[in-house]
Amino acid sequence: MNCDFVLTTCPYCGCGCNFYLQVIDGKAVGVVPCKTHPVSKGTLCIKGWNAHQFVHDEKRLTKPLIKKSGRFEEVSWDEALDYTAKRMLEIKEKTGPDSFGFLSSAKCTNEENYLLMKLSRGVMGTNNVDHCARL
Numbered sequence: 001m002n003c004d005f006v007l008t009t010c011p012y013c014g015c016g017c018n019f020y021l022q023v024i025d026g027k028a029v030g031v032v033p034c035k036t037h038p039v040s041k042g043t044l045c046i047k048g049w050n051a052h053q054f055v056h057d058e059k060r061l062t063k064p065l066i067k068k069s070g071r072f073e074e075v076s077w078d079e080a081l082d083y084t085a086k087r088m089l090e091i092k093e094k095t096g097p098d099s100f101g102f103l104s105s106a107k108c109t110n111e112e113n114y115l116l117m118k119l120s121r122g123v124m125g126t127n128n129v130d131h132c133a134r135l
């Protein structure tokens, strides 16, 4: 058995608590708070304590899928991104920019949230953009 403790930042909110992800034989199995971190000081909220659980969840999407003839089929990233961009522009043309609403996530970095805001306002032309922390 190979057991590692990997120091990382909690992905759930902007507090940025640190913990050691316990990895046994390549699989994340637990979390140990980091006592020396200046924010968390050895404590975590319930989300941080369970941050390892989604990593290997079998329901997690790991590959792009497109529904074809009523069934999801695995496709390449290029095909998925081309399809999504084409459909978004078609919808914008047909029903206007406010047909869209963009929801970002606390699991994203500040930079990723900023880019989603730019996509919403600058590319698609709508102010319908929000973040899960306000929902």
Ligand code: SF4
Pocket: 010, 011, 012, 013, 014, 015, 016, 017, 040, 043, 044, 045, 046, 047, 048, 049
């Ligand atoms: S442990 Fe809780 S408070 Fe700390 S970063 Fe994670 S979600 Fe936020």
